[in-house]
Amino acid sequence: MATKFICDGMLGKLCKHLRICGIDTLYSNQGIAILLEARKQNRIVITRNTHLRGKDSIFFIQTSNPVTQLKMVITQYNLQNKIQPFSRCVECNYKLKSISKESVKDKVPYFTYKNFNEFAFCPQCQKVYWKGSHYKNMIKDIRHLIANCKFQIADCE
Numbered sequence: 001m002a003t004k005f006i007c008d009g010m011l012g013k014l015c016k017h018l019r020i021c022g023i024d025t026l027y028s029n030q031g032i033a034i035l036l037e038a039r040k041q042n043r044i045v046i047t048r049n050t051h052l053r054g055k056d057s058i059f060f061i062q063t064s065n066p067v068t069q070l071k072m073v074i075t076q077y078n079l080q081n082k083i084q085p086f087s088r089c090v091e092c093n094y095k096l097k098s099i100s101k102e103s104v105k106d107k108v109p110y111f112t113y114k115n116f117n118e119f120a121f122c123p124q125c126q127k128v129y130w131k132g133s134h135y136k137n138m139i140k141d142i143r144h145l146i147a148n149c150k151f152q153i154a155d156c157e
């Protein structure tokens, strides 16, 4: 079964980084209720709350640097080969679906429509994704963060 996470209120940036990597990650700023939510959905809690340290299914993180945090999670749970950028909505964690160029014509800037052929959208929030400069920077970021990752970066060079 895939390793799934839930980040606490202090780890919003880490949550987004994990989603960028395609890792199933929820966000909760509801304090201790995060434990219930995690148990119900069989998720690992990632937290900076020292009161939760050492409990079952808790990954406690001391550092406040989101990049270091991401590295720690990837290493701890052996996610190096699970990383799939461009597969999950950064805003709401839903799996992205690919969508034809024609159907995004009215939803993206003209320049984007003109210059890109591959699009995906989030069925939940309707946000449209494409492999533009934002995507390329994101991949470069990740590659820099996790030097040993084996995902495809060919289309970014």
Ligand SMILES: [Zn+2]
Residues within 6 Å of the ligand: 089, 090, 091, 092, 093, 094, 122, 123, 124, 125, 126, 127
């Ligand atoms: Zn979304």
